[in-house]
Amino acid sequence: MFILFALLKKLTGDAQEEAELLIAVAGKDQQALGRLYDLYKRLLFSLCVSILKDRHEAEELLQEIFVQVWQKAAAYNPEKGTAYTWLVSLTRNRAIDRIRSKSWKNQQITDSDPDNKILELIPTEGSNPLHVTVAKQRSTMIQQFLNKIPDEQRSVLTAAYFEGFSQSEIADQTGLPLGTVKSRMRQGLLKLKEMLSGKEDQI
Amino acid sequence: MMNQTKFEELCASFALGALDDNEKQELLRELEESRPEQLETLKSYMDTAEHLPAGVEQTDPPEHIRAAIFKEIGAAPATEQQQDEATPPRQIAPPAWIRAAAVFLAAVCLVLLYFTLNLNSERIELAETVEQQRFEILDLRDRVQVAERYLEIIGSRNTYLVSMDGLEPSPSGFGRVFYDPESRAAILQVANLPASPPDKDYQLWVIREGTPVSAGLFSLDVDDQKRYFVLEDFFEEDFEGVDAVAITLEPEGGVPQPTGDMFLLGSPS
Known part of the structure; x- marks a missing residue:
């Protein structure tokens, strides 16, 4: 229990530090950008490679993303989410846009976008500190958890999150009933959540 | 729903x-x-x-990406090592106004410390002066009381005066006794006597009809000291018939009858 509290405190502190780094980047602090890059380069580059399936394109995209972070960090609002969430969302959206040959500009979230409206409804307080920072040591464990999820559930999770397919598109591509795709997505995430809850003191 | x-x-x-x-x-x-x-x-x-991004195989980007990013934003590329070296000072170095305020506060503290120490030194000196003056006042008050008592005794209508001359141990010594029978008090004045040894006291005797009666003890800590002593209840009997007054040096605490050397001797006038 003591270790859990210590870890929670450390991770909460890391999340706070990462948010402060983003705010400093908004103030054109180059050292803060460098620190943020060092913290997130591995995670975001790996995410780019996973989505784009092309290392060279992933390098280009990572560079574009951090230039965009430098230019757009002022848009980050720490009250609406963690630095981790903001950076991962930005990277995932940019990567999926690229594979769909859409420009980033056309995909920017606007006030009328339902994504934005839904996100505004979600409470931000009481966030699990284990979810709000780039915790390097958890990667291996989460890979193990994903491997424990049944293939049919993991495949729909991967198709949606890393390839940007909608549930309808997945149903079309796999020939599965739409209801089955929805059910597998839900069950896959529930299994991951269950494993995370049981092991969160080790993440 | x-x-x-x-x-x-x-x-x-x-x-x-x-x-x-x-x-x-x-x-x-x-x-x-x-x-x-x-x-x-x-x-x-x-x-x-x-959590899903952490579930993909983790791999590092090539080093040149960092330099390319900083080049594109118009900044000198900083290596990770430089960042690590540069970051701590940025985090701990306070802004210029805080440093200036700290220097100003330190200067104010030093000035206050100087004045505090100075004031404390002056306070100690003043306290010593006050204490010394208090003793001087007490001494003066005692002297005034003795003088007033002296004037009362010698100014009395029926005061007796006995002058004593020095004998062999201290020929230059002399003494006087002023006795007021109304208040039964006396003034003893002695001069040019040697300091009494630590184990000795001077003892005053009233000799009447050949019999010495002790009238009191005193000591002198300095040679040739002129001293005045007020002797209340000096002698209860009538001073008529007193033959002489004498001072001897006796063992500390006195003796019933004189045993030591006689330093002063005189008869009532």
């Missing part, structure tokens, strides 16, 4: 970014009429989905 399973399927798909616009609108309508626990349900799916 849709059932819980369908709602959770929408939440899971939204967290994975797999809803099309129509489905997002459907979720939004549901959430606008939702209970707090439904929002928490959506949040828990999103929290879970946030």
Whole structure:
């Protein structure tokens, strides 16, 4: 229990530090950008490679993303989410846009976008500190958890999150009933959540 | 309102970014009429989905990406090592105004410390002066009281005067006794006597009809000291018939009859 509290405190502190780094980047602090890059380069580059399936394109995209972070960090609002969430969302959206040959500009979230409206409804307080920072040591464990999820559930999770397919598109591509795709997505995430809850003191 | 399973399927798909616009609108309508626990349900799916990036095989980008980023934003590329070296000072170095304020406060503290020490030194000196003056005042008050008593005794109508001359141990010595029979008090004046040894006291004798009677003890700590002593209840009997007054040096605390050397001797005038 003591270790859990210590870890929670450390991770909460890391999340706070990462948010402060983003705010400093908004103030054109180059050292803060460098620190943020060092913290997130591995995670975001790996995410780019996973989505784009092309290392060279992933390098280009990572560079574009951090230039965009430098230019757009002022848009980050720490009250609406963690630095981790903001950076991962930005990277995932940019990567999926690229594979769909859409420009980033056309995909920017606007006030009328339902994504934005839904996100505004979600409470931000009481966030699990284990979810709000780039915790390097958890990667291996989460890979193990994903491997424990049944293939049919993991495949729909991967198709949606890393390839940007909608549930309808997945149903079309796999020939599965739409209801089955929805059910597998839900069950896959529930299994991951269950494993995370049981092991969160080790993440 | 849709059932819980369908709602959770929408939440899971939204967290994975797999809803099309129509489905997002459907979720939004549901959430606008939702209970707090439904929002928490959506949040828990999103929290879970946030772990997925950590589930891919982790790999580092090439080093030149960092330099390319800093070149593009118009900054000198900083290596990771330089960042590590540069970051701590940035975090701990206070702003210029804080440093200036700290210097100013330190200077103020030093000035206050100087004045405090100075004031404390002056206070100690003043306290010593006050104490010394207090002793001087007490000494003067004693002297004034003795003088007043002296004037009262010698000014009395029936005062007796006995002058004593020095004998062999101290020929230059002399003494006087002023005795007021009304108050039965006397003034003893002695001069040019040697200091009394530590184990000795001078003893005053009143000799009447050949019999010496002790009238008191005194000591002198300095040679040739002129001293005055007020002797209350000096002699209870009538001073008529007193033959002489003498001073001898006796063992400390006195003796019933004189045993030591006689220093002064005189007869009533």
